[in-house]
Amino acid sequence: MTIMSERTAVPSPEHRTPHRRRRFVIGRPNTWVNLTVLVVAAVLTLGPVMWTLSTSLRTPSESFDLPPQFLPINPDFTSYQSVFEQTNMVRLILNSALVTGLIAVGQMITAALAGYAFARFNFRGRGAMFAIVLATMMVPVQVTIVPVFVLIRGMGLSDTLLALILPAIPTAFGTFLMRQYFLGLPNDFAEAASIDGASQWRIFRSIYAPLAVPGMAIVGILAFNYHWNEFFRPLIFMISRENFTLPLGLVTLQGKMGTGSISVVLAGVILSMIPALIVFIFGQRSLREGLTAGASK
Template sequence: MSSTAIKSSTAPSPVVSRMRHGLAPWARISGIALCALLTLGPVIWTVSTSLRTPADSADLPPRIIPTAPTLDAYRGVFDKIDIWLYALNSTLVTGLIAAGQMITAGLAGYAFARLEFRFKKPLFALVLATMMVPLQVTIVPVFLELKAMGLTDTLLGLIIPAFPTAFGTFLMRQYFLGMPKDLGEAAMIDGAGPWRIFRSVYAPLAAPGLAIVGVLAFNYHWNEFFRPLILETSSENLTLPLGLVSLQGNLGTGSISVVLAGVILSMIPAVAVFVVGQRPLREGITSAGVNR
């Protein structure tokens, strides 16, 4: 049998080939739509329940689309808690932590990537090892240190301990390693020192990577609950996640619509930061992959 006959007998028919090419895009779209539905399902349910009256929020069978949408639950949030104060506290704490982590991660990542000093590798390994230590293990010594400095029950006590970031240091080190050394060597020939090289040459190029650190830090610490729960006791120093707990009422007897309305309101700043930072986040990940 000739090779032409073998090829013609094993090649798929035009109808089968068209079916394959026709089904593949629809299969991908269906899979993506299913994943999106599973991801957004709880959010859609939260928004739907926040627009119902307290009586309708417990209907069986549950309805996704409320029969009579109302904003009474959102008004109830402003009536029951000082959400503006809690949001201001969260914005101050989270914004300063994000800025502090961008600075510390940039400096530490550059030092581990470009500078030569004793015990460089063991120190970096020690930094990475801290990522494996749970927060619950270190909260007691952190609390005792803050108490000795008089920083318990203060916003400053939430901000300062969160400045060091092992993940951010690792991320920025990898980012700086992907940059060409020729830029720093050229600046060194021109008489620039290590600090000037970092500030004028590498830091501007690392802006997308720093944006990744800032966006991730903001979204994480905006929703942080455990540390503020341990370190804050005064109502005027509570962050937004802690303030929303009071919406549950005594023994959880509060309105579920009001609670979920508070959750939706607390999500708005984090979503806004992610939308604004989505472009530098995407560019940072893409450029890091290209550099490597």
């Protein structure tokens, strides 16, 4: 009993305190370094956004004050009213929402189907075909814009929203992402369903597609974020103002020869950020779960 009591005796606080204190002191510099890095990263990321918001709340004359003031003394919201007076803001938002929404849904569907085929089907030339798909990620959009424009014009879709939607639905990155996601799912479900007589389409639709929803959410959110802010393709394909998307319509706020008010332009930029911010707020959980689900599986 004496030996057991000596072995199970709890060390006194005098013996534990120096160890805890030493561990805290050693870890403290690392904590301050990490905190400093995070603060600097937050300032660099949010600084331009806060400056844009601050400038949009000033009058045009106050926008060029020297030295500049980060916070407006008397916030002025007339710039936001001028945005709606100078542009058809509602039409621009609807065009962007339609184009971006259809592209996001289309990429989710096509990426899931292509990723499932590359992950589950064994066919001749699968490796070479997948390598070609990945190689397209290295080609910038500026290289293919002329052939795509010729095809769009030949199909009679020039100056239409379909000219922006159809070429953007196939996605090499989404195919790669969904292929990796399906490879992480177990094969037992497909084998059990095949024994029960289920077809490959039924297996995909009823079993693997529901399991791949987090990965599809990643594809959709990334597609929405990219194409909501896209400027280059609408600049090439769109001619009529009624078909302008939001980034292209905001350029008209600059006026001829850049004589427009900088406060009005930045007010339009802030308004264009709101839908993307809402999508990210409601989709960040799906994005986080989708990014971590692949690693856990």
